[in-house]
Amino acid sequence: MSESIQTALRTRARELLELGEVSCVIGYERSPRGRVRPAFIYEPADADRLVWDNTCHHNLMVYLHDRKTPPRRGEEVPRVAVVAKPCDVRALNVLLHEGQIAREKVFVIGVACAGMCEEGTEELQARCRRCRERVPIFYDALVGEPPKVTAVDEDWADVVELEGMSAAERLAFWTREFDRCIRCYACRQACPGCYCFECMAEQVDPLWVGIAIELPEKAFFHVMRAYHLAGRCVECNACELACPMHIPLSLLNRKIAKEVEALFGYRAGGDPQTPPPLATFRKDEELPL
Amino acid sequence: MSDNFEPRIVGFLCNWCSYAGADMTGTSRIPYPPNIRIIRVPCSGRVDPLFVLKAFQEGADGVMVLGCHPGDCHYSEGNYHARRRYALMHRFLDFVGIEADRLCIDWVSAAEGHRFAQVVAQFTAQVQPLGPWNGLQRRRR
Amino acid sequence: MKLTSREQLAAWLDALMERATVIAPRQVECGGGSGTHLLLYQPVASSAEVVFDFQRTAMSPKGYFLPSTEVLFEIEKRSNEVTLDEALPQDEQVLFAIRPCDARGLRVLDALLVEHEPADAYYAQRRRNTTLVGLACPHLWPECFCTAIGGAPDDSADVDIMLYEVDGGYLVSEITEKGTALLAGLNAEETDQPAPVSDRSGPSVPVLAPEAWPALFNELYWARLSDRCLSCHACTYVCPTCRCFDVRDYTRAAGPNGIHIERLRSWDSCMAAAYRRIAGGHNPRPSKMHRLRNRYYCKFNYCPQDFGAVACVGCGRCIAVCPVGIDITEMLGEVAALAATLEERGKGKG
Structure with a gap:
């Protein structure tokens, strides 16, 4: 299956570049060390570098932010094609909704996805086991057939486990986890939803966080970052996969996703028409405070 | 926790209702716990x-966080946004270990001097045992 | 040369812990019970915590010389009285099982921070206070390329004591007087067994001479290379020779009419957009292409020219840590090829 997807991806990329439809195809390639990494294809002849398998976990939508402005003043913003899994398309949907990306500047090569595996194993990532969206909600071209995969039900087990602890235990847990952080911002940089020109963590006036690489700064950054993604995080796990210190960041995002669903009945990136929950309200709603 | 612990409470009060409500409490000579440090915000x-x-x-x-009652916002809808934001924040802070009882969002109008005193007293009593x-x-090492 | 067993080494470490902070590779559990671990140099309370068999720690040990955050000094003003407290670090440290590449990284930092005026007093003091116990690698690990850059898996040039794992224990080689002094109390027997020679086979990575880099500065290659860069700080923070920092004063009230100022220094990264931003908002390195290129030029062109040291020791951490697979050895290979092509083209024109 992945092989036929790979062939189709290469063909499509070559075509798009030959016809001049796009200036670049963003996809995946294999590094000389054998690991899959993002690839940027500019020439039709390079299209054969593209690969597809169950380790293509990067969310490539993050690179669209680099291509929002023209390379030189007065020029057009070049159109790019991007290989997108269903979860990646939900992230793109959030960006479209927030007016970050012009739809006509992106050619979405949607891929029917059977799920991504945990690093170095053949075991599906937990989020992929739960995923019910095997085909992207929109695309300009679709590659692959919808795979026959039975999704397991979302039970929020990881979140519930932590909720079951006492507040003191939870604090101890997060103190331990946050303390490992080195403030490298790999989580933020890998996240398509984190595109602020200046992050509150690096803002100088007012100085919310400061320069120290110590527990208060680390905790502040992670808590606020997760909160800024409330109703926007599509659970692509790019943050957690990028984290060199193995901080379970998805737990923060999933806690918020769980509450957003319970409070507002909303799932991020699923529907381009509904505004994200913290950008809207209902006058008559009863919310537990 | 010792009974004489006096919690330090920061109160963000909206200019149009709650801050005026706190003023009303003062001018009406209604006593309320001195634990709250008030910061006036527009909304x-x-x-x-x-x-x-x-x-x-x-x-x-x-x-x-105290604001106008829903429907009474000076800017029409600021407090509706706050309501959503803090309904979520409440649960999230609790998840990272900051007990939900340490955060309070409520509505106090400019006329509710009594209510302001009551809300602050209630919240202070709620935080004290924590x-x-x-x-x-x-x-620091 | 002495021969000792792991048990005797452990007993010696435990005794050392009584009087010095012992920093050693330690397994750190991540994510509660999720089963993932990280290996980090950390202060240990018992030799039982020390991991003797390992490849490479996730972070270099530079943080014990140039901490990720440190207080440079504190000023307190109360009415008319002003006091300045500048405490240089006094703790005696023993860094156990430092790899030759990381030790070499410290030599690079010495060139930049101590041998070059003005010297960094805090770093220099920590260097003086620390004894390095090296542990030779039997061979190069995945991602390693120390041999391509002038190092070796059993290079003992930059440590005070060198350990070599052999059958039945460790060979202990005293390199410096500081090392000899530290070894007092180690139960070991004299031996004429020679130190084992590590397998030096590794990837052949061409490293372009410092003076050849400027000609490549404006090549399109850098833009293409940085396409996938996320501009995170991971590579610079794990690197044994990246040493950029930021300094800031923090002020708070201290009693009635009093003021307390703390000058903090923290790691900073040239990968950050704000790193090079200057007053008025102008940024001479506005894009990630400028920043990634600068990082490599710093390592292979600026540092060698200004301080006489290539600021890379081939530890491979930046390769292992990069979330998007940017590989410094691949870059070096491509840059060398590019330089050759340009030279070829130049000849053609001539």
């Missing part, structure tokens, strides 16, 4: 969750 919708977390990190034991908040703060 409860102005209270960025950053403010709340920053207050906790700078030594607050509890944080209150003891001082010193999590996620600096630990």
